[in-house]
Amino acid sequence: NAGVTQTPKFRVLKTGQSMTLLCAQDMNHEYMYWYRQDPGMGLRLIHYSVGEGTTAKGEVPDGYNVSRLKKQNFLLGLESAAPSQTSVYFCASSLKSEQFFGPGTRLTVL
């Protein structure tokens, strides 16, 4: 089992560019999550999904969109990147309360 994987690992964008981060899990988990991690802030929930075809907003959803077309994949999109979105992004999945995290994507927006 690969667990939770994320692509890409690193990315540099210019302000206004768009991109999609991909999260994949092979544990057949229903729930999936996207977080961002900023220094001194812990992890903050961006969006989450309770099953294929469903998504919901988390704590800091503005500027992001998500899609869950397949149970194993959860995509995070930035339509028009801003410097404030420079962060490390983590995806996670869970069956119940314990979440399993991917290795993260380090995104820099210039």
Next chain:
Amino acid sequence: AQSVTQLDSHVSVSEGTPVLLRCNYSSSYSPSLFWYVQHPNKGLQLLLKYTSAATLVKGINGFEAEFKKSETSFHLTKPSAHMSDAAEYFCVVSDGSSTLGRLYFGRGTQLTVWP
């Protein structure tokens, strides 16, 4: 509402001495509590979890935590620090009101271990 307060942003210890990382929580429901560890440039790894069974929880790498409802605390301890324990540690509470298991993170405690 759920929230977590990690009382120290940085803790420094010498190798071989005890580690104490403090965490207080607030929860409207019977909480599930977790400690995660993050080594530099890595993802998060679960150290241990409390889910309403024994109040003293043992985790990996010699860590343990005690759930104290009266003090709303879930402090992480280890009898003897090792250099490899240097990392950032997150105390986390789960939303017990639903099966979603939404997590609320503390801001993290950076543990430094001196030789």
